[in-house]
Amino acid sequence: MTVLHIDSSINGENSASRSISRSIVDRLRAADPASGIVTRDLVSEPLPHLTLDAFADSTVLDEFLAADTVVIGAPMYNFTLPTQLKAWLDRILVAGKTFRYTESGPEGLATGKRVIVALARGSFYDAGSPASALEHLESYLRGVFNFIGIEPEFVAADGLNFGPEHREASLNAALGETMLLAA
């Protein structure tokens, strides 16, 4: 199995999403020690904004297509994903490769892949809460991966900015959840 491990937090070793994504990858590796792990850190090696010329280089797309499982560390910044992660998505949503338009509408072509997203959010965005209308991270990623034929799984740590005790409890709960992920 090939695992592609993506991180996009600017918070280095203090990053919650990086801790969770690392734990998920550790779990996958433990379940299948022969796994090949490919790591792409979108902060230490950022991708430039998309240009038309960028489509000539399919390195990022090929890396995604070659992966059986993709693990993504995705923090919420300003109610949505980091621009570093958006630049990566801009390279994997490619017509004719990961989706196509048919007479009956769009069709996802990246089926058969597992995508697990480690979410880290400072606040709470539960359905029905006042802030839910500002949740453009999980909802966006779900929509994007659904569009290319994938039902993503999420492990979330929420309310991380509600004080150190809450942060620790939330992060520990998310890390515990990674242990329960089906191999």
Ligand SMILES: Cc1cc2nc3c(=O)[nH]c(=O)nc-3n(C[C@H](O)[C@H](O)[C@H](O)COP(=O)(O)O)c2cc1C
């Ligand atoms: C630049 C920046 C913007 C943020 N914007 C939001 C936000 O809009 N909503 C929210 O709930 N938390 C926000 N946060 C809090 C982060 O989601 C939280 O600190 C989380 O732990 C970030 O994940 P990370 O530790 O992996 O970087 C923001 C944090 C930073 C640094």
